[in-house]
Amino acid sequence: MKMLFRQLPTAMIGGAATLPSSSFLAVRSNHILSIPHNHANVPHCNLIKMGLSSQKYIAVKLLVMYLDSRKTFEIDRMLKEFNGFNLVVHNCLINANLQWGNAFDACRLFDEMPERNEVSWTALISGLLRNGNVDRAMHYFERNPFSTVFTWTATISGLVQNSMSFRAMVLYKKMLQSGVLPNHITFTSVIKACIELGDFRLGNSVLGLIVKTSFEDNLCVSNSLVKLFLRFGEIDSARKTFDRMEGKDVVSWTTILDMYVEMGDLREARRIFDEMPERNEITWSAMISRFSQSGNAEEAVKLFRQMVIEKFKPNISCYSSVISALASLEALQAGRNIHAHVTKIGMEMNVFVGSSLVDFYCKCGNTKDGFLLFDSLPYKNIVCWNTMVSGYSLNGQLAEAMELFNRIPRKNNISWNSLITGHLCVENFSEAFEVFNEMILCGELPNKSTFSSVLKACANMASLEKGKYAHAKALKLGFQHDIFVGTALVDMYAKSGSVESSRMIFHRMPMKNEIVWTAMIQGLAENGFAEESLSLFQEMEKTSSIAPNELILSSVLFACSHCGLVDEGLSYFNSMEKIYGVKPNERHYTSVVDMLSRSGRLLEAEKFMANMPFEPEANAWAALLSGCKTYGNESLGEKIAEKLLKVAETKVGGYILLSNVYALGGKWVDVMNTRELMNERGIKKNGGCSWIELRDRVHVFYSQDENRTRSMEIYSVLQLFNCEIQSAFA
Numbered sequence: 025m026k027m028l029f030r031q032l033p034t035a036m037i038g039g040a041a042t043l044p045s046s047s048f049l050a051v052r053s054n055h056i057l058s059i060p061h062n063h064a065n066v067p068h069c070n071l072i073k074m075g076l077s078s079q080k081y082i083a084v085k086l087l088v089m090y091l092d093s094r095k096t097f098e099i100d101r102m103l104k105e106f107n108g109f110n111l112v113v114h115n116c117l118i119n120a121n122l123q124w125g126n127a128f129d130a131c132r133l134f135d136e137m138p139e140r141n142e143v144s145w146t147a148l149i150s151g152l153l154r155n156g157n158v159d160r161a162m163h164y165f166e167r168n169p170f171s172t173v174f175t176w177t178a179t180i181s182g183l184v185q186n187s188m189s190f191r192a193m194v195l196y197k198k199m200l201q202s203g204v205l206p207n208h209i210t211f212t213s214v215i216k217a218c219i220e221l222g223d224f225r226l227g228n229s230v231l232g233l234i235v236k237t238s239f240e241d242n243l244c245v246s247n248s249l250v251k252l253f254l255r256f257g258e259i260d261s262a263r264k265t266f267d268r269m270e271g272k273d274v275v276s277w278t279t280i281l282d283m284y285v286e287m288g289d290l291r292e293a294r295r296i297f298d299e300m301p302e303r304n305e306i307t308w309s310a311m312i313s314r315f316s317q318s319g320n321a322e323e324a325v326k327l328f329r330q331m332v333i334e335k336f337k338p339n340i341s342c343y344s345s346v347i348s349a350l351a352s353l354e355a356l357q358a359g360r361n362i363h364a365h366v367t368k369i370g371m372e373m374n375v376f377v378g379s380s381l382v383d384f385y386c387k388c389g390n391t392k393d394g395f396l397l398f399d400s401l402p403y404k405n406i407v408c409w410n411t412m413v414s415g416y417s418l419n420g421q422l423a424e425a426m427e428l429f430n431r432i433p434r435k436n437n438i439s440w441n442s443l444i445t446g447h448l449c450v451e452n453f454s455e456a457f458e459v460f461n462e463m464i465l466c467g468e469l470p471n472k473s474t475f476s477s478v479l480k481a482c483a484n485m486a487s488l489e490k491g492k493y494a495h496a497k498a499l500k501l502g503f504q505h506d507i508f509v510g511t512a513l514v515d516m517y518a519k520s521g522s523v524e525s526s527r528m529i530f531h532r533m534p535m536k537n538e539i540v541w542t543a544m545i546q547g548l549a550e551n552g553f554a555e556e557s558l559s560l561f562q563e564m565e566k567t568s569s570i571a572p573n574e575l576i577l578s579s580v581l582f583a584c585s586h587c588g589l590v591d592e593g594l595s596y597f598n599s600m601e602k603i604y605g606v607k608p609n610e611r612h613y614t615s616v617v618d619m620l621s622r623s624g625r626l627l628e629a630e631k632f633m634a635n636m637p638f639e640p641e642a643n644a645w646a647a648l649l650s651g652c653k654t655y656g657n658e659s660l661g662e663k664i665a666e667k668l669l670k671v672a673e674t675k676v677g678g679y680i681l682l683s684n685v686y687a688l689g690g691k692w693v694d695v696m697n698t699r700e701l702m703n704e705r706g707i708k709k710n711g712g713c714s715w716i717e718l719r720d721r722v723h724v725f726y727s728q729d730e731n732r733t734r735s736m737e738i739y740s741v742l743q744l745f746n747c748e749i750q751s752a753f754a
Contacts, residue, residue, distance in 0.1 A: 115143050122151030131160065142170040146178050153182025173207050181213040189217035193226065206233070208242040215248040224256040241268075247275045254283050278310045290320055309342035316349040324349035325358070340376055347380040351387040359384045373401060379408045386415025391424070410438045417446020437463075437471050444477045453481040457490055470497065472506045479512035483519040491516045507533065511540040518547025538570045546579035554587030572604045574612075581615035590623045614644040621651025626660055 122130045134140070134148050145168045152161035165179050176199045183192035196214050199206070206214070211234055218227035231249065239245045246269045253262035266272070266280045277300050284293035297303075297311050308331045315324035328346040331338065338346075343366055350359040363381055366372050372381070378401045385394035398404070398412045409432045416425035425446050432439055440463040447456035460478045463470060470478075475498045482491035495513055503509045510533045517526035530536075530544045541564050548557035561580050564570060572580075577600055584593030597616050600606045613636050620629035629648050633640045645667055652661030 111137075111139060111141060111144070115141075115147055118144065119147050119151065122147070122155065125155060127152055127155050127157050127160070131164075134164075142172060142175065145170055146175045149175065150178040150182055153179065153186060156186060158183070158186055158188065171202060171204060173204050173210065176204055177207060177210040177213065180210060180217075184213045184217050184220070187220070189220040192217045193221070200233075205237060206239075208239050208245050211239055211242075212244045212248045215245075215252050219252055219255045222255075224252075227252050227256070241270070243269065243271055243273060243276070247273075247279060250276070250279045250283075254279070259283065274304065274307055278307065281311065281314060290315065290318065290323065294323070303336075305336050305339050305342070308336055309339055309345065312342055312349075313345040316345045316352070319352070321349035321352040325353070325355075340371065340374055343371065343377050344380040347377070347384050351380075351384040354388050356388045356390070359388065372397075375401060375403050375405050375408055379405075379411050382408065382415065383411045386412070386419060389419060391415055391419050391421060406432070406434065406436055406439070409433075410436075410442055413439060414442035414445070417442050418449055420446075420450050422446050422450065422452070435466075435468065437468055437474060440468055441471070441474050441477065444474065444481075448477055448481055451484070453485045456481040457485075457487075460494070464497065469501065472503055472508050475503060475509045476512045479509070479516045483512075483516040486520050488517075488520040488522055491520055505534055507535055507537055507540065511537075511543050514540055514547065515543040518543065518551060521551065523548065523551045523553060536568065536570075538573055538576065541568070541570060542573070542575045542579060545576060546582070549579055549583035549586060552586070554583040554589075557583040558587075558589070558592075572606065574606055574609060577604065577606055578611050578615060581612060581619065585615060585619035585622055588623060590619055590625070593619045610638065610641045610644075614641060614647060617644045618647035621648050622654075624651070624655050626651050626655065626657055630660065630664075 118130045118133050130148060130151060134144065137144065145164065149161050149165050149168070152158075152164070161179070161182060165175070168175055176195070180192045180195050180199070183189070183195065192213065196206075196210070196217075199210075211230065214230050215227065218224070218230060231252075234240050234245060234249070240249070246265055249265050250262045253259070253265065262280070262283055266276065269276060277296065281293050281296055284290070284296065293311075293314070297307075300307065308327070312324050312327045312331070315321075315327060325346060328338070328342070328349075331342070343362070347359060347362055350362065359381075363372070363384075366374075366377055366381075371377050378397060382394045382398045385391065385397065394415050395412060398408065401408060409428070413425050413429050413432070416422070416428060425443060429435070429439060429443055440459065444456045444459050444463075447453070447459060457478060460470070460474065460481075463474070475494060478494045479491060482488075482494060491513075494516075498504065498509050498513070510529060513529045514526050517523070517529065526544065526547050530540065533540060541560075545557050545560050545564075548554070548560060558580065561572070561576065561583075564576075565572070577596065580596050581593055584590070584596065594616065597608065597612065600608050600612065613632075617629050617633055617640070620626070620632060626648065629651065633644060633648065636644075645664055649661055649664045652658070652664060
C-alpha cells in the first residue's frame with residue numbers, strides 16, 4: 025500500500041466492489057485502437073516472467089501504460105486481473121476517458137463509483153474544465169465534499185483557461201472566505217486572471233497576500249508577477265522582481281526579454297539574451313520571434329545564423345519566424361535556401377511552416393510560387409487560406425484573391441479583412457466598402473482591424489454617410505473605446521470635413537497615443553483651423569507624456585504655413601533636433617519652403633533650399649514655383665521651373681505651374697511651347713473632377729465629360745446656373 029501511494033501520490037486504493045468491463049471503454053470511445061491479443065507488450069511479458077505483474081501497484085502502472093497507448097485488448101485483460109472495485113483503477117479510467125474527450129463516460133463512471141476520494145473529484149472537475157465543459161464541472165465542484173486548496177486551485181485554473189477570469193476571481197474570493205489559503209499554483213492562475221481583466225488594483229491586492237504568505241520568492245509566482253507588472257507598465261517593479269529572483273528559468277528570461285522588446289530597447293534585450301547562463305532551442309526561437317515581430321528582421325536573421333552555427337536545432341516556430349523576417353526583407357534567394365532546407369528535413373508540408381513560406385513568396389511579389397506551395401499543402405487551416413488571399417490582394421491580383429476567397433471552406437473576419445485591404449491597396453475605396461457590407465450581410469462580425477480599414481476607405485472617398493454607417497456599426501459592437509478605431513474615426517471625420525465630429529470623438533477617447541494626436545492636429549490644420557491645431561499641439565506637450573514625432577511636427581509646420589505664422593514655424597523647425605530629438609527630413613524642409621513661399625519671402629526660400637543637407641524634392645521646387653506665380657516673380661519662376669523639370673520630368677504639376685507663370689506675364693508663346701513639350705513627352709493633365717453622393721452611390725463628374733447618358737441635361741442646368749450667377753452680380 026505504501027509503495028502504491030509512493031508511485032501514485034494523489035491516489036488511494038479503496039474497498040471491493042465491481043469493476044467496469046473494458047468493453048464499456050471500447051464501445052464508448054471511437055478513438056481506441058483495437059490491438060490483436062498476440063501483440064503483447066514486451067515489458068509486460070518480462071514482468072510476468074519475473075513474477076512481478078501480479079503486484080497491485082505494478083499492475084496499476086501497466087494499466088496506465090495501456091490506457092495511454094489506447095490498447096483495448098490489453099486494457100481488457102488487465103481489468104480482469106483486478107478482483108473487485110479498486111479506487112485507483114477507477115480514477116485511471118475516468119482520467120483516460122477525459123483525455124480521450126469522453127466527458128459523458130467519465131461522468132458516468134464517476135457517478136457509479138461506490139466510493140470517491142479527493143483525487144476522484146479533482147480529476148473529474150479539472151478534466152471537464154480542460155474539455156470546456158464548464159457548467160458540468162461547476163455542478164460537480166458544488167457537490168464536492170473535499171474543500172482543499174487542490175480542488176479550489178484546479179477549478180480556478182480551469183476557469184481562467186476557459187477565459188472566465190471574472191468567474192475565477194469570484195471563486196478565489198469564496199476560497200479565501202472559506203479559510204483555505206492559496207498555494208503557488210493558485211496565485212499563478214489568479215495573477216493571470218488579473219492580467220486578462222486588466223485590473224491592476226485587484227492584482228495589487230493579490231500581491232499583498234502573496235507577500236503575507238511568503239510566496240513572493242516562488243519561481244512560478246515571481247514569473248507571473250513580472251508579467252503582471254509589465255502588463256500595467258510598471259517597468260521598474262518588473263525589473264526589481266526579476267533581479268531579486270535567485271533561480272531564473274527560461275520563462276523568467278523570456279519574460280524580461282519581452283519587456284525590453286516591447287519598450288523598443290532591442291539592444292538591452294540582446295544584452296540580456298547574451299547574459300543568459302543557459303540557452304536552448306526554445307529561448308533561441310523566442311528571441312528570433314520577438315525580433316521578427318518587432319520589425320527588426322535583420323537582427324532576427326543574424327540570430328538564426330548564430331543559432332545554426334552554435335549547433336542548435338531550429339524548431340517549427342523558429343523556422344516560421346525567420347521566414348517571416350526574410351519576407352519583411354524581401355530576401356528571395358535567402359528564403360529559397362531556407363525553403364530547400366525545410367524540404368530536405370521533411371518540414372515543408374507542416375501547415376505553419378508552409379503558411380510562412382506562402383506569405384514569404386507573396387511578399388516578394390512571387391504569387392505564382394506562393395500558390396504552387398499553397399496548393400501542394402495536404403492540410404490547409406484558415407491561416408493558410410487567409411495568407412494566400414492576402415498575398416493576392418497585396419499584389420493587386422484581386423480577381424485571383426476573390427476566386428480563392430470564395431473557395432475558403434469556412435471564412436473568418438481575417439478572410440474578409442484581407443479582401444478589404446486588397447481593395448485599399450489599389451485605391452478601390454468604393455469596392456472595399458461593398459466587401460464590408462457583404463461581410464455584415466453574411467453574419468461575420470468585423471473586428472477593430474476591419475473598421476480601421478473601412479474608415480480609411482471612407483476617408484479617402486470623403487464619404488460622410490458611409491463613414492457614419494461604419495461608425496454606427498462600431499458603436500453597436502462596442503469598439504467605441506478602442507484606440508485604433510477611434511483614431512480612424514478622427515481621421516475619417518476630419519477628411520470628410522466634419523471637424524466638430526472629429527473633435528468630439530478625440531476628446532471622448534479615454535486613451536490617446538501619438539497617432540491619434542497626429543490625426544487630430546493634422547485634421548484641424550488641413551481644414552483651415554491652423555491656430556487651433558497649434559493650440560492642440562501645445563496642449564499635448566503640457567498634458568501628455570507623448571514626445572512629438574516626425575508626423576506631428578510635420579503637421580505643426582503645415583499649420584504654421586497655412587495661417588501665416590512664419591516666424592513661429594521657423595522656430596519649431598529649428599527646435600526639432602535640439603529640443604524634440606527629431607532630425608528633419610525632406611518633408612519638413614519642403615514645409616518650410618512652402619511656408620516662406622506662401623508669405624512672399626521667395627529669395628529667403630531659395631536661399632534655404634540652397635543650404636539644405638540634401639537635394640530638394642520635387643514638391644519643394646513646386647512650392648517655390650507656386651509662390652513665384654502668386655507674387656508674379658517671373659524671372660525667379662523661370663529659373664525654378666527649369667530645376668523642377670529636371671527633378672520631375674514626368675510630373676505634370678511642374679509644367680502646369682510654369683505655364684501659369686508665363687501666362688501671368690503675358691508670354692503666350694512660352695505657354696504654347698510648354699504645352700507642346702508636355703505633348704512630346706506624353707504628359708497629360710488629368711481633368712478636374714467633382715463628385716456627389718446620392719442614395720449610397722458616388723457620382724463622379726469630370727471636366728468636359730460628355731459620356732454620361734444625361735450629359736446634355738446636366739450642361740443645360742449648369743448653363744442656367746451660370747446665367748443666374750452673372751445676372752446676380754451684374
